[in-house]
Amino acid sequence: MLESARILLEAARRGAQPGRDGLIKSRCRRPSGEARSFNPAISALSRQARWWGLIAVMLCGVGTLFAGANTPTNAIMAGPAVYVPDTVHQNDAMPDGVFAWDGLMKDATVAADAGIANFSFSFTNVSPGQVAVLDVHPSCGCTTAHVPTMPWIIPAGGVGQFGLTVNVAGRTGELIKTVTVRTEKGMKQLYLKIHVLPPVLPRQSDADREHAVQVARADRQAIFRGDCVSCHVKPGQGKYGKPLYDADCGICHDSHLRASFVPDLHHVKAQTNVEYWRTWTAHGKAGSLMPAFATSDGGPLSDIQISSLVQYLAAGYQSQSAENK
Numbered sequence: 170m171l172e173s174a175r176i177l178l179e180a181a182r183r184g185a186q187p188g189r190d191g192l193i194k195s196r197c198r199r200p201s202g203e204a205r206s207f208n209p210a211i212s213a214l215s216r217q218a219r220w221w222g223l224i225a226v227m228l229c230g231v232g233t234l235f236a237g238a239n240t241p242t243n244a245i246m247a248g249p250a251v252y253v254p255d256t257v258h259q260n261d262a263m264p265d266g267v268f269a270w271d272g273l274m275k276d277a278t279v280a281a282d283a284g285i286a287n288f289s290f291s292f293t294n295v296s297p298g299q300v301a302v303l304d305v306h307p308s309c310g311c312t313t314a315h316v317p318t319m320p321w322i323i324p325a326g327g328v329g330q331f332g333l334t335v336n337v338a339g340r341t342g343e344l345i346k347t348v349t350v351r352t353e354k355g356m357k358q359l360y361l362k363i364h365v366l367p368p369v370l371p372r373q374s375d376a377d378r379e380h381a382v383q384v385a386r387a388d389r390q391a392i393f394r395g396d397c398v399s400c401h402v403k404p405g406q407g408k409y410g411k412p413l414y415d416a417d418c419g420i421c422h423d424s425h426l427r428a429s430f431v432p433d434l435h436h437v438k439a440q441t442n443v444e445y446w447r448t449w450t451a452h453g454k455a456g457s458l459m460p461a462f463a464t465s466d467g468g469p470l471s472d473i474q475i476s477s478l479v480q481y482l483a484a485g486y487q488s489q490s491a492e493n494k
């Protein structure tokens with residue numbers, strides 16, 4: 170009990186010690202008279218003594234600073250002046266005539282299995298004075314900025330360059346990311362446009378395709394087993410929405426080589442709605458080559474994955490594709 174009280178007191182004493190202890194130590198001795206061991210009888214007294222001690226230390230510190238002003242060799246004053254950037258305008262739009270950029274939007278096209286997209290931006294300080302960059306902040310946790318320590322001082326006429334890496338694993342299609350650059354003279358928004366190419370599947374020989382169709386005719390769920398998995402199941406694992414559609418459905422329905430019995434989903438004759446898409450996706454059609462994707466029907470897709478597909482397909486899949494074509 171007494172011991173824990175002593176530990177608490179000791180912790181409080183350490184906490185009260187000013188952070189610049191190290192700077193002051195050489196000139197100021199810590200005032201003596203501090204009670205190191207705990208005694209309830211003198212605890213109140215020692216608490217007072219501690220406060221006086223603290224005040225003495227602070228006064229001594231101030232004294233040191235003033236003394237420093239008179240003696241230029243003082244350690245505190247001899248160090249390089251710490252530049253304190255001006256953050257007042259960091260959220261205002263950056264006016265023209267501060268940084269000239271090599272581009273405000275950068276494009277990259279990457280293969281599906283590349284996993285990342287790399288970008289670089291460079292800029293010139295065209296203003297008459299130095300400008301401190303305060304922060305380079307990507308909009309998405311998937312993006313890493315490769316920048317020097319902030320604040321990053323760009324002298325007048327100076328050039329700065331930084332890189333960005335976007336993690337695109339599991340993504341397909343077009344992605345847009347933003348990056349906000351904050352400086353003393355205002356902020357600028359930069360854009361990254363990434364086109365992730367659809368995965369390239371190994372080519373099948375005509376014999377292989379014919380054999381696959383034979384196998385599927387015997388059992389439409391066969392595409393979820395054996396050799397078929399590498400093209401018909403693996404590419405969709407862990408995906409949702411459009412990327413899942415592209416991997417698991419587009420493989421048959423959007424292939425330019427698709428067999429005549431595979432319908433074009435962009436021109437479905439039936440009236441489509443959520444129920445329509447859910448029924449076809451989960452259960453397919455017995456006696457045809459359209460498999461059932463729901464786990465309950467022996468398929469590979471979880472309920473959440475199916476819902477994500479239904480949502481994507483029901484949300485104007487046809488009108489979207491009409492625009493693209």
Ligand code: HEC
Nearest residue numbers: 371381384385391392396397400420421424426427428458
């Ligand atoms: C190397 C990748 C790959 C493998 C392995 C594969 N498929 Fe396919 N499958 C495709 C592609 C791609 C299509 C779309 C048509 C095309 O482009 O050839 C397709 C289409 C189909 C079709 C629709 C008919 C058609 O030709 O349009 C069926 C049915 C099918 N596959 C069943 C199977 C079965 C069953 C297996 C396993 C025995 C299998 N596939 C293995 C890539 C593959």
Ligand code: HEC
Nearest residue numbers: 417418421430431432437438449450454457458459460462
């Ligand atoms: C192995 C190739 C294959 C795959 C993979 C596939 N389908 Fe199909 N799908 C077919 C075939 C074949 C039909 C035609 C069924 C029939 O004979 O009526 C069809 C029919 C459909 C229909 C009915 C279209 C109409 O005209 O009425 C819908 C909707 C559909 N598929 C959605 C999907 C969705 C969603 C996925 C992905 C989860 C998917 N399909 C994956 C082969 C495939």
